[in-house]
Amino acid sequence: MLFKRMNKRNLVSTLVAIVALLAGCIFVQNGESLLWTKIISKILIFSIAALALNVVCGCLGEFALGHGGFLLLGYTAAVLIATFTKNMIGADFYKEFVYTTRGGLQPLGYLILTSDVLIAAVITGLFGFVVGIIALGRLKGDYLAIVTLGVSLIFVNITKNIPALGGAQGINININLGGSPLIYGIMLVVSIFLILTFMKSRFGRATLACRDDNIAAEACGVAVNKSKVLTFTFSALIAGLAGALYAHFNAFKPIEFGQDLSIELLIIVVLGGLGSLTGSIISAGIIVFYNLWFCTRSWVPEFFASNPKIIYGIILVVIMLFRSSGILGTAEFSWDWFYGLFKKLKNKLIKNKKETPKEVE
Amino acid sequence: MSKVALKANNISIVFGGLRAVEDFSIEIKEGELVGLIGPNGAGKTTVFNMLTGVYIPTSGTIELRGVDVTKMSAHNRVKMGISRTFQNIRLFKRMSVLENVKVSSNINMNYSIFDGIFKTKKYYEQEDKATAEAMEILEVLGLSEYVNEQAQNLPYGKQRKLEIARALASHPSILCLDEPAAGMNPIETEELMETIKIVREKFNTAVLLIEHDMKLVMGICEWIKVISFGKEIATGTPDEIKNNKEVITAYLGE
Ligand SMILES: Nc1ncnc2c1ncn2[C@@H]1O[C@H](COP(=O)(O)OP(=O)(O)OP(=O)(O)O)[C@@H](O)[C@H]1O
Numbered sequence: 158m159l160f161k162r163m164n165k166r167n168l169v170s171t172l173v174a175i176v177a178l179l180a181g182c183i184f185v186q187n188g189e190s191l192l193w194t195k196i197i198s199k200i201l202i203f204s205i206a207a208l209a210l211n212v213v214c215g216c217l218g219e220f221a222l223g224h225g226g227f228l229l230l231g232y233t234a235a236v237l238i239a240t241f242t243k244n245m246i247g248a249d250f251y252k253e254f255v256y257t258t259r260g261g262l263q264p265l266g267y268l269i270l271t272s273d274v275l276i277a278a279v280i281t282g283l284f285g286f287v288v289g290i291i292a293l294g295r296l297k298g299d300y301l302a303i304v305t306l307g308v309s310l311i312f313v314n315i316t317k318n319i320p321a322l323g324g325a326q327g328i329n330i331n332i333n334l335g336g337s338p339l340i341y342g343i344m345l346v347v348s349i350f351l352i353l354t355f356m357k358s359r360f361g362r363a364t365l366a367c368r369d370d371n372i373a374a375e376a377c378g379v380a381v382n383k384s385k386v387l388t389f390t391f392s393a394l395i396a397g398l399a400g401a402l403y404a405h406f407n408a409f410k411p412i413e414f415g416q417d418l419s420i421e422l423l424i425i426v427v428l429g430g431l432g433s434l435t436g437s438i439i440s441a442g443i444i445v446f447y448n449l450w451f452c453t454r455s456w457v458p459e460f461f462a463s464n465p466k467i468i469y470g471i472i473l474v475v476i477m478l479f480r481s482s483g484i485l486g487t488a489e490f491s492w493d494w495f496y497g498l499f500k501k502l503k504n505k506l507i508k509n510k511k512e513t514p515k516e517v518e
Numbered sequence: 519m520s521k522v523a524l525k526a527n528n529i530s531i532v533f534g535g536l537r538a539v540e541d542f543s544i545e546i547k548e549g550e551l552v553g554l555i556g557p558n559g560a561g562k563t564t565v566f567n568m569l570t571g572v573y574i575p576t577s578g579t580i581e582l583r584g585v586d587v588t589k590m591s592a593h594n595r596v597k598m599g600i601s602r603t604f605q606n607i608r609l610f611k612r613m614s615v616l617e618n619v620k621v622s623s624n625i626n627m628n629y630s631i632f633d634g635i636f637k638t639k640k641y642y643e644q645e646d647k648a649t650a651e652a653m654e655i656l657e658v659l660g661l662s663e664y665v666n667e668q669a670q671n672l673p674y675g676k677q678r679k680l681e682i683a684r685a686l687a688s689h690p691s692i693l694c695l696d697e698p699a700a701g702m703n704p705i706e707t708e709e710l711m712e713t714i715k716i717v718r719e720k721f722n723t724a725v726l727l728i729e730h731d732m733k734l735v736m737g738i739c740e741w742i743k744v745i746s747f748g749k750e751i752a753t754g755t756p757d758e759i760k761n762n763k764e765v766i767t768a769y770l771g772e
């Protein structure tokens with residue numbers, strides 16, 4: 158049913174792309190370089206988070222300033238659930254059936270990991286539902302931005318001050334379920350799939366209608382408030398998934414969450430293009446690569462290395478001045494475009510061949 | 519005797535002291551083509567806004583096919599069989615022509631979010647039906663060649679027609695058109711009036727038409743209501759309206 162309408166070429170291309178992505182993930186996690194594992198992991202997780210934010214900012218057309226808070230919520234939920242599960246089942250059992258001797262995961266381990274992040278995502282989604290009802294159900298206009306900002310500030314400060322929820326040092330992760338690029342890659346594919354099909358359904362259509370014109374949407378029978386709350390809940394759920402994935406990777410600290418993260422995600426989305434999922438993924442790649450690779454090179458001027466965020470300001474100003482719609486605007490990657498490119502290239506080559514003799518004459 | 523599609527009983531609305539519409543009543547039977555005319559600022563659009571649920575009248579009641587909808591929200595009223603177009607075009611600019619129309623099909627679909635995400639049989643059945651219906655409507659309005667075009671890229675006259683197409687997709691029993699010919703040249707206007715007649719026959723709906731230009735409505739409406747300064751000043755057939763003294767005064771000014 159799912160792939161009934163896809164033509165064969167696109168279906169095969171999609172499958173090949175997914176396999177290639179996952180193979181790449183496996184290659185990286187089997188490699189020796191911790192830096193590259195970290196870079197790829199963070200790109201994948203940030204892509205998911207940016208997609209989540211883009212659902213609200215690009216597709217629904219409302220501004221949300223607190224998605225970092227949802228990531229933190231997903232993170233905290235995942236850690237608490239994982240710790241609880243481990244305490245319930247017992248460390249001995251984990252040693253025998255969950256971990257491999259090399260520190261990887263047995264099939265049961267993958268099952269526990271997957272359920273953990275999915276449950277955490279759902280909890281975050283429920284929380285997003287409540288925030289959505291408060292911010293969107295009654296209020297109009299820019300209130301969503303302000304309410305989400307407020308909620309995320311509350312959340313960051315609570316977790317900072319209650320040791321059981323993280324405290325200033327963050328929760329000490331002794332539940333490491335070996336989050337790995339492969340898992341992140343799979344979850345990115347799942348997220349893209351969920352968002353694409355959601356947007357193709359009557360619910361996504363209502364979302365886009367609300368973005369373009371609330372009053373007209375209402376006049377066409379769309380329950381605008383309900384539709385907005387649903388979309389926001391969906392976005393929070395995906396953001397929670399990203400946060401939960403963060404929890405299982407040793408190299409990340411919860412300190413990295415907070416208002417800076419919300420802003421960083423917003424910059425990623427604006428840079429990629431509001432409404433373009435492809436753009437969000439590309440720009441997540443650029444920003445993470447810049448932070449984790451570029452800024453750690455020895456040949457990079459000291460100034461950049463110690464003030465990496467200066468580039469964010471530059472990006473915002475440059476984008477607004479020269480390309481306010483972001484790198485991709487609202488354009489999306491499609492196989493038709495991809496293969497069209499090949500055709501164009503071929504035509505150009507043939508033309509060039511034909512034209513060269515003329516020039517000789 | 520055909521049934522009543524829309525009935526308004528003495529609806530009034532006050533905006534901060536301004537009585538924009540006062541004691542307005544109307545009864546439209548299924549399939550009728552009715553005109554609502556009046557000078558600038560008479561309160562025509564305000565009447566539409568009350569009928570469709572954008573504003574709740576200060577007093578009076580509104581019924582759709584015999585059901586009291588006075589307090590019902592705008593989106594629920596669409597399900598009761600009323601739909602409208604806007605005086606200032608309000609399309610979903612960045613959506614395709616087809617998707618614009620399909621937004622209104624939402625109320626005829628009931629597949630769940632899981633059907634949507636996993637594209638079940640139900641999803642395809644309902645989406646396909648909506649697409650087929652939308653294509654049919656677009657065909658009648660002469661928009662077939664623009665199906666995949668973004669709404670904002672359509673020429674002005676076509677945008678007006680797309681608004682009508684979108685309003686038809688929710689299967690209205692009463693279609694309210696707010697100055698659909700505004701900004702069109704005489705030839706386009708003529709053509710639009712023909713289209714409205716065809717639409718009414720084909721989609722089996724009553725039409726309530728606001729038009730600024732009196733001559734225009736005279737041609738196609740069965741009967742006409744005239745308002746001025748928020749109050750009704752005349753109701754009757756085009757001929758009766760044409761010769762009504764009060765109407766002439768209202769239009770020519772005192
Ligand atoms: N939301 C509102 N708040 C205050 N006054 C309003 C509001 N809506 C309409 N009015 C006033 O009500 C009166 C009627 O306006 P309306 O738009 O209904 O006129 P109209 O007959 O549609 O005129 P036109 O031919 O120019 O479209 C006007 O004086 C207008 O200023």
Ligand SMILES: [Mg+2]
Nearest residue numbers: 562563564605
């Ligand atoms: Mg008006």
